[in-house]
Amino acid sequence: MFKKIQTSVGDILDFPPDVAGEGPKITITGRQQILIENYQSIINFSEEEIRLETADGEVFLRGKGFVLKTILATELRIEGELNALSFEEGVEKNV
Structure with missing residues (x-):
């Protein structure tokens, strides 16, 4: 029920999906700092x-010298040289 309210309020107020939804929010500063919010694991x-x-599938970051600066339950701060960022939806897990 809460999800329906959350979606309808977000639609009514015209919030962007990262504010109203559970998908990842990725902020890249230059190529050296990455902030990822709303990740799952x-x-x-x-x-x-x-x-x-993430709730929307897997996120891949490729580069050099990655270091995790902050690890919180829903937020990661990463430093290093980012070369590529990609998404993969609906990844099936092999057992």
């Missing part, structure tokens, strides 16, 4: 690749 992390699960 970290699937893979290395200095060259970060893979996150």
Whole structure:
């Protein structure tokens, strides 16, 4: 029921999807700082690749020298050289 209210209020007030919804909000400053909000889990992390699960599917970041500066329940702050960002919807997990 709350989801219906949240959606209708967001539609009525014309909020952008990242404010009214649960999808990821990604803020990139230059190529050196990345803020990701509303992620669900970290699937893979290395200095060259970060893979996150979100409500909208997986998010892939590729680059060099990635360092996690802040890890909170719904927010990640990453520093390093970002070379690519991509999304993959509806990823099936192999068991």
